[in-house]
Every structure is written in structure tokens, then in C-alpha cells.
Amino acid sequence: MKLTVTFIRYFLIVLWVYASVSKLITFDEFQVQLAQSPLLSAYAVPVSYVVIIAELSIAVLLCVRRSLLIGLYLSFGLMTAFSVYIYLILNYSDFVPCSCGGILEKMGWKEHFWFNITVCLLILLAIIFTDIFKKRMLILSSVLLVLSAGMVTVLFLQSEYNIKDGGFTRNFISQKLEEDKALDLNIKAYYIAGSYEKKIYLGNYNKPFNVAVVDKNMRKKHDYKVDIDRKDIPFHSIKLRVLHPYFYLGDGISAVLLRGALGKWNAKTISYRQTHFTDFIPVDSTRFVVKGYSKKSGQNILGVLHTHKDGQVLESHQELLEKQIDGVFDTDGILNYSLEQQKAVYTYFYRNQYLVTDANLNLLHRVNTIDTTSIAQIKVSKLKNGEHKMSAPPQTINKKVVVHRNLLFNISNSIGKSESKSMWKQAVIVDVYDFVKQAYIGSFYVYHRGEHKLSDMLVTDHYLYGLFDRELVRFILPEQLRERIY
Structure with missing residues (x-):
């Protein structure tokens, strides 16, 4: 028993000292990461000091025999607060960087959560062996559990970053989105890469050379592995795109593009070390619209990459993306291309605008969405190492955008006038625009499936396909939208 308590005691001392010192070493980054949290943004500065002081103080208390029990109780309260915080982030908020420091920062959110739970149980075990007054132990442990969990939960409920009031009125389509079929994909690592005729193509975040093909009857999923011609290239972040009759693999960090014929699953390198990029879409078999970072201007930039046999x-x-704050975060957005319209569409994440260009990126229109946020609501800090990071949770306006023929479908993050906030807990809202006519058409709800929200989508002439965790669902597109497609 004494050996167990001694082990837990020294483990906690090392844990708290290591965590606090790691935060002190990268203190400016620690504060920025706290400021990114949807729960703690408004309190980032005081919380950064309180957490470090608390961790060091608890470590000191654990070192002294007389204050060991106090240190254990405070350890339990602080670790409970951390655990509840991670639980809320995992289930009710977007991803924010971990601010624990050191090797703990390398853990995923789920691993970190279970690590914290394990530590909480170890602390409780040490308290049981140390506190001879069992009634006091039960009361204090329960009170600390409720107070720690309650404090973090209150901060979460007070957060105003989850849903932004856009101050505008939506026109909801009278016909509801009707579910047609669903297919269990078994894993949740998929994203939608494209479609052609009776097949939908899915990329895999975890296994980037794997392709899943789903027939549009939603009956079967076939898995394939792409064989590439260059095994010597160090790949980092591969994305799959589909534009019939080819599929494309792109890695902007390695500056490589590969092309292969659909159904054959062999890919050859068509561009290497020509340009680095952060996103790409194929326009035809040798031409791509790319988004990248210009070292010369220090800003994001759009370009057209031509890959020919002779060069x-x-x-x-540079003129397309308009800088408002830093030219990087404020110009970040989503690339799309309509083969039927021969037009590229770039939608900003943090402002109410999308750009429409021809296939060579000649600007045709700058179009505002129904949202009223014309200036990106972001804060950017520069760290000592020269790196720029978000210093507050950004107000994302347009979360996910896809186009089909002349229509643009946007998962909005803004609540309109007279809209029920309770509905935002049950569904996401998709706003639809005719980007050719520069007109807003209407909006509709896509309801969550259990706890899972719509994360990706694809639209055809008759259906909307949506990804919910590991499930692909087909919905019948309302007639009011089908008749607007051309």
C-alpha cells in the first residue's frame, strides 16, 4: 500500500513539474493555444498563469509529507477539470491545439482523455490509501468532482463561439431533404474525392493510397490500393481528386502530382518539385488550379499549373485573394471546379464572399453570400520563432463548400434572424447559391445522425451524398433545387 502511494506520489510530481516547465519554455505559444480554445479564449492570459502556478504548487505540496493529502486532492480536482475540458472538446467543439506541452502535446485528443482518466483513478487510489477518514474522503472527492466538472461546463455554456449570429434572414426551401439509402463504411477515415456516373470515390486520410469505390445504388464498397511509379518520393500529406476519366493524387508539401486512369489504379508522376501548394483541383488532364503560399508576398496565392510533356x-x-489582416489566415478558403460550367469557385472560410473565375483563373465575379461578415473576424499572433498562429477562435462563416454544375452548396456556421438555436444542436444548415447568376436560392437542414454531424458532401443531379462519421448517406435532392440545375 505504501509502495503504491509512493509510486503515485512521485509520478504526479514528475507529471506536474514536466507539464508546467514545458509550458514555461514555450509560454507565448501556450498562451496562443489557450486563446484558440472555444472555452477559454476570453480568459487565456489569466488562465495561462493560473494553470502553471497551480501545477507547480501542487508538485511542491506533494513533495512535503504533511501536505501530501492536500496535494492529492488538488491533483484530483485539476485533473478532473482537464478531463472534462477534453471531453467537451471531443464531443461538442471543433479541434483546437493541445496546450499541455512536451510529449503530452503529441497525444491525440482521445488518447489524452483516457490518459487523464487513468491518472484520476490513480489519484483516487492514493487518496483512499492515504486519508484515514473515509467519510471525509468520500465528501471531498465528490465535491471536487462536481466543482471541477461544473466550472469547466459553465465556461463551455457561456462560450459564444459555437454559433455566430449573422444578422440576416434565410429563405428555407419548403421541401425537406429526404433520406434514401445509407451505407456503413466501417471506418471514419474517409472523405469524398469525386464521382462519375454510377460510382462515388472516397479517399482515406489514414491510408492515402487506398481508394474506396461505392456504387450509386449504395449497396457495395470496393477497396483498391494505388500503385505509384515513384517510390523514392517522401510523401507527407496526400489528397485524392477525381475528374473523369482520371484520378489524381497530390501532395503539396512534396510538390508532387500523380495521375492514373479510373479503374486501373496505377498512377504516374506528372509534376514534381514544380510548385508547393496547400490545395489543388484538376481542370483537365494536364491543368490544375492550385492554392499556395507566396514567400515573396507572405500571402496565400492562387495559380494555374500546366503539366505538359515538354515542360x-x-x-x-496574386490579384485574386484580397488581404484584410495577414494575407494567410484571412484569405484561407475552399477550391471547387464545375466541369459543366468550366468555372472555378473559391470560397473564403472567414468572410461572406466567394470568387468565380474561368478555368484559367480570370476573374468573373466576386459574390457575397447572405451572411453579413465582410471582414474576417480573426486574431493572429507572431511567435518568437517567426511562426504565425491564430490567437483566438476564428469565426468560421463557410465551413464546407461543394459545387455541382451551376449550384454552390455551403455548410454555414452562422445563425440567421428568428432561427431556433435548438435546431443548430440537431442539424447543420446548407445554403444554396447559383454562382453563375450570382443569386441566393434557399437553405435547408441536414439533420445529425445520432451524435454525428454532416462532415462532407457531394451533389449530383438528383441526390446529395453526405458523410456522417463512418456512414455514407444518400438523400433525394428537393425538386425545388433539381429544377434550378443547368
């Missing part, structure tokens, strides 16, 4: 040419279009 490669990159045409930059």
Missing part, C-alpha cells in the same frame, strides 16, 4: 508552367494570380 511545366505555373501562372500565378
Whole structure:
């Protein structure tokens, strides 16, 4: 028993000292990461000091025999608060960077949560062996559990970053989105890469050279592995795109693009070290619209990459993305391309605007959405190492955008006038625009499936396909939208 308590005691001392010192070493980054949290943004500065002081103080209390029990109780309260915080982040909020420091920062959110739970149980075990007054032990442990969990939960409920009031009125389509079929994909690592005729193609975040093909009857999923011609290239972040009759693999960090014929699953390198990029979409078999970072301007930039047998040419279009704050975060957005309309569409994440260009990125229109946020509501800090990071949770306006023919479908993050906030806990809202006519058409709800929200989507002439965790669901597109497609 004494050996168990001694082990837990020294383990906690090392844990608290290590965590606090790691935060002190990268203190400016620690404060920025706290400021990114949807729960703690408004209190980032005081919380950064309180957490470090608390961790060091608890470590000191654990070192002294007389104050060991106090240190154990405070350890339990603080670790409970950390655990509840991670639980809320996992289940009710978008991802924010871990601010624990050191090797603990390398853990995923789920691993970190279970690590904290394990530590809480160890602390409780040490308290049981140390506190001879069992009634006091039961009362204090229960009170600390309720207070710690309650404090973090109150901060979460007070947060105003989850749903932004856009101050506008939506026109909801009278016909509801009707579920047609669903297919269990078994894992939740998929994203939608494209479609053609009776097949939908899914990429895999965990296994980037794997492709899943789903027939549009939603009956079967077939898995394939892509064989590439260059095994010597160090791949980092691969994305799959589909534009019939080819599929494309792109890695902007390694500056490589590969192309293969659909159904054959062999890919050859068509561009290597020509340009680095953060996103890409194929326009045809040798031409791509890419988004990247310009070292010269220090801003995001769009360009057209031509990959020909006799050479490669990159045409930059610095004039398209308009800087408001830093030129990087404020111009971040989503690339789409409509093959039928021969037009590219770029939608900003943090402001109410999308750009429409031709296939060569010649600007046709700058179009505002129904949201009223014309200036990106973001805060950016520069760290000592020169790196720029978000210093507050950004107010995302447009979360996910896809286009089909002339229509743009946008998962909005803004609540309109007279809309029920309770509905936002049950569904996401998709706003639909005709980007050719520069017109807003209407909006509709896509309800969550249990606890899972719509994370990705694809639209065809008759259906909307949605990804919910590990499930692919087909919905019948309302007639009011089908008749607007051309």
C-alpha cells in the first residue's frame, strides 16, 4: 500500500513539474493555444498563469509529507477539470491545439482523455490509501468532482463561439431533404474525392493510397490500393481528386502530382518539385488550379499549373485573394471546379464572399453570400520563432463548400434572424447559391445522425451524398433545387 502511494506520489510530481516547465519554455505559444480554445479564449492570459502556478504548487505540496493529502486532492480536482475540458472538446467543439506541452502535446485528443482518466483513478487510489477518514474522503472527492466538472461546463455554456449570429434572414426551401439509402463504411477515415456516373470515390486520410469505390445504388464498397511509379518520393500529406476519366493524387508539401486512369489504379508522376501548394483541383488532364503560399508576398496565392510533356508552367494570380489582416489566415478558403460550367469557385472560410473565375483563373465575379461578415473576424499572433498562429477562435462563416454544375452548396456556421438555436444542436444548415447568376436560392437542414454531424458532401443531379462519421448517406435532392440545375 505504501509502495503504491509512493509510486503515485512521485509520478504526479514528475507529471506536474514536466507539464508546467514545458509550458514555461514555450509560454507565448501556450498562451496562443489557450486563446484558440472555444472555452477559454476570453480568459487565456489569466488562465495561462493560473494553470502553471497551480501545477507547480501542487508538485511542491506533494513533495512535503504533511501536505501530501492536500496535494492529492488538488491533483484530483485539476485533473478532473482537464478531463472534462477534453471531453467537451471531443464531443461538442471543433479541434483546437493541445496546450499541455512536451510529449503530452503529441497525444491525440482521445488518447489524452483516457490518459487523464487513468491518472484520476490513480489519484483516487492514493487518496483512499492515504486519508484515514473515509467519510471525509468520500465528501471531498465528490465535491471536487462536481466543482471541477461544473466550472469547466459553465465556461463551455457561456462560450459564444459555437454559433455566430449573422444578422440576416434565410429563405428555407419548403421541401425537406429526404433520406434514401445509407451505407456503413466501417471506418471514419474517409472523405469524398469525386464521382462519375454510377460510382462515388472516397479517399482515406489514414491510408492515402487506398481508394474506396461505392456504387450509386449504395449497396457495395470496393477497396483498391494505388500503385505509384515513384517510390523514392517522401510523401507527407496526400489528397485524392477525381475528374473523369482520371484520378489524381497530390501532395503539396512534396510538390508532387500523380495521375492514373479510373479503374486501373496505377498512377504516374506528372509534376514534381514544380510548385508547393496547400490545395489543388484538376481542370483537365494536364491543368490544375492550385492554392499556395507566396514567400515573396507572405500571402496565400492562387495559380494555374500546366503539366505538359515538354515542360511545366505555373501562372500565378496574386490579384485574386484580397488581404484584410495577414494575407494567410484571412484569405484561407475552399477550391471547387464545375466541369459543366468550366468555372472555378473559391470560397473564403472567414468572410461572406466567394470568387468565380474561368478555368484559367480570370476573374468573373466576386459574390457575397447572405451572411453579413465582410471582414474576417480573426486574431493572429507572431511567435518568437517567426511562426504565425491564430490567437483566438476564428469565426468560421463557410465551413464546407461543394459545387455541382451551376449550384454552390455551403455548410454555414452562422445563425440567421428568428432561427431556433435548438435546431443548430440537431442539424447543420446548407445554403444554396447559383454562382453563375450570382443569386441566393434557399437553405435547408441536414439533420445529425445520432451524435454525428454532416462532415462532407457531394451533389449530383438528383441526390446529395453526405458523410456522417463512418456512414455514407444518400438523400433525394428537393425538386425545388433539381429544377434550378443547368
